[in-house]
Amino acid sequence: MAVLVHVHHDDGEFSANSLGVLAKAASLGGDVTAFVAGSDIDAAWAAALGGHGATRVLVADDPALSGGLSQPIVDAIEPHAREADAILFGAGVVSADVAAGLAARLGAGIACETTEFSSGDDGIVAIRPALGDTVMVESGFAAAPGVVLARANAFAPREEPSGSAPVERVEVSVSDWARSAVLSGREAAETGGVDITEADILVTVGRGLGGPENVHLVEALAKALGGEVAATRAVVDAGWVPYSMQVGQTGKTVSPKLYIACGVSGAIQHKVGMANAGTIIAINKDQNAPIFEFADVGVVGDALAILPKLTELVAARRG
């Protein structure tokens, strides 16, 4: 099976989600071609994708690809996608848009939110959780190629990449309509650029915390743990914290090693957003809160009373 893996990059860094998919694809064997689009791409930088599992790297290098928007990339990847059995994408705003545009262009099937995939006799098979992660759906493709889009943080990159792969520069032709949208600037998120999807430790504010005046208790624990603060949708809607801190919004599937939910009931959207977390600790007064069904450690008690003590103990231990 020959697969093409689109590798998104931003500010000179490959996307961890793309590298994770690349590593997973490599583990299945076969030809794994990485595709990188951009402008002024350094060949040695692209060749390093060999260390992440690529057997060869296609580089589409053109000023039309410099803006970081999806539509020129669809034009660039299309001829190579037509030769592949499957085209794989890591999660991300641009990657998802490229995957969807490409699927439309090819008339191909697309599997979204993929958390596992394998190569079968009749092509690639993708598995995704659906309906609030209450069922697992396994999908195949009636015709090749198939487009597979992974869920955020579903696949981990290689921990110690080494080696390189041959790099081939490809011709790029971008149509006028596909380059008509332009990136005119960027703005940091309200939280000062903290990306909760990348955090190893998250402490989450739920409605059960009572009010915005108590958010500082969660902030203190997050600081003591060296983690970040996140929030549920109800708390964001109530205006306690900015939207960028919301777990469960599009693309904000978090996968910290430690997740401490304070006064979080565990509504389904939130459960989906945090399903990939390592250890989940829930503190809630309501012993019937749904979150206790999927927490590793459930503490039935008042978060307002427990948090200061927990913060003090953690701070003491971490020195």
Added chain:
Amino acid sequence: MNIAVCVKEVPSAASHRRLDPATGRLDRSGDSEPNPFDVHALEEAIRIREGGADVAEIVAVCMGPESAGRILTKALALGADRAVLVTDPALAGSDIAGTAYVLAAVLGKQDADLVVLGQQAADGDCYVMAAAVADHMRRPLVTQVAELKVEGQKLKAKRQAEHGYDLIEAPLPAVISVSDAINTPRLPSIKAIMGAKKKPLETLSAADLELDLARVGGDGARSVVRSVSPPPAKAGGVHIEDAGGDSAEKVVAILSEKGLI
């Protein structure tokens, strides 16, 4: 200018959602509602008009079973001027690729300068339709729009991205998808609900749109569900009662044991 808004019928948030084990398709027999993200899309169209732009028409477009007409009546009550339902037994079971093809076909007949979608569907949790529709229509795309300005024949959008926000400009006609952060949808007035029944609701079949039937429906789907199974069980968790006020110590002991602090 004219604005077209795509509205999907999804099972209501309160209903029990299930997949039909025989077909792998969503069971759509229960209560339904307009996809909440699409309500933000419609609200944004109305705000563009209220903001002073010369919006001649807002049309709500839906592909779905006949029952989805109810959803379009709600869209008309919320402020759409007319509605178009694409419904045909031949379309049942269409996958994402097929649905995007059909939506692009019907949208192409609406003379819309701006096509607005919600960024994802609440039932499928996919966020790919806008990009697929834009590619079919050969129009510029901006997804996950959190702020929008339409100035003459151009739009300026603030798009949510991993690092924060992208500021993107695109000429009209264009296709966008909106985030639920973009606005707070209004509730329709009783008068608007009554008036909705008098607004035009057109129904189109696959033949009306001259669709290639090989690309739609369950038989035309390129993505095929092979099986549906329960998720792997999670091992039972540790339960701590804070009765003695010593739960913080117990939590710290567990964190320490797991090497997390």
